[in-house]
Amino acid sequence: MSCWRAVAVVVLGVLTATPAAAQDKPELGKVRLAVGGKPALFYLPLTVTERLGLFREQGLEVEISDFPGGARALQALMGGSADVVTGAFDHTIQMRAKNQPVVGVVQLGRFPGYVLGVLAGKSYAAPKDLKGMKIGVTAPGSSTHFMAQYVMVRNGLKRDDASFVGVGAAASAVAAVKRGEIDAIVNVDPVIAVLESHHLIRIVADTRSEAGTREIYGGPYPAATLYASPAFVAKNPRTTQALANAFVRGLMWMKSHSADEIAAVMPEDYALGDKALYVQSIRNSLPMYSSDGRFSRDGAETAARVLKEFDAEVSGARIDVTATYTDAFVEKAR
Secondary structure (H helix, E strand, C coil): CCHHHHHHHHHHHHHHHCCHHHHCCCCCCEEEEEEECCCCHHHHHHHHHHHCCHHHHCCCEEEEEEECCHHHHHHHHHHCCCCEEEEECHHHHHHHHCCCCCEEEEECECCCCCEEEEECCCCCCCHHHHCCCEEEECCCCCHHHHHHHHHHHHCCCCCCCCEEEECCCCHHHHHHHHCCCCCEEEECCCHHHHHHHCCCEEEEEECCCHHHHHHHHCCCCCCEEEEECHHHHHHCHHHHHHHHHHHHHHHHHHHCCCHHHHHHCCCHHHHCCCHHHHHHHHHHHHHHECCCCCCCHHHHHHHHHHHHHHCHHHHCCCCCHHHCECCHHHHHHC
């Protein structure tokens, strides 16, 4: 029995054997959550869940630490300064290859919404022209970095044929483009929407739709995910359930509300100075989000296949993708 399967058996046993009153009380009153680029629409369900008070409804105080990118949020988890992460599903594959497993508990995004854009005025005819460019990503080692590397390797380049610069996922990314510090960028809305509206970039790869995601990756590709270590989940099943309950309720609320209503609960500065464009970006992004929090084996297999293209550790590892996520908590939350 694999490590995660053993954990799942323990968790399910606790959930079915514990009296209902005890089940409702999380083991932890305070949970430390790390995220990399919270203002990005990639993480919209996190901020919606937070702003609606859904964590508090589940008896949790969630302390959110926002880092420049998903790689830094993952580092916080592995270093012990965070309990859980909302980050890219990619990291559950990557960390299993390193024998430091993390497991997805709720899938927040059905597809990523990453966009590769080349700065206006830069010569670009095909992906091979990325060679020698300075590409801005949210943070080195983050999933935006992975997308750029995959596009390059799939088109005959090496993963290090370009240099990568961390620019974040908010105003700092827009500033890096305006100052001409980079030649291309991989980022998400609202950053991309702002850059596009000002004609600062030309989009050359776009995963903001299911069709675009399949065109780039060759299949469905899971995006933002609540993940944690198997040890945390096994030790704190009621806390994990409370987190899943909150996120699933947040996803359901988003499904039943308009882009204007969603934008109304978000911090003002997340709009990057253009509220109308922000609302439109949310409207365009709504198909990205999961309606129920469930994972897809097809999506997990796509992620593993893509990472194998340019990550030597993943390529050399035998990975059971069904061990990288569990739907047990989502099913109970629903």
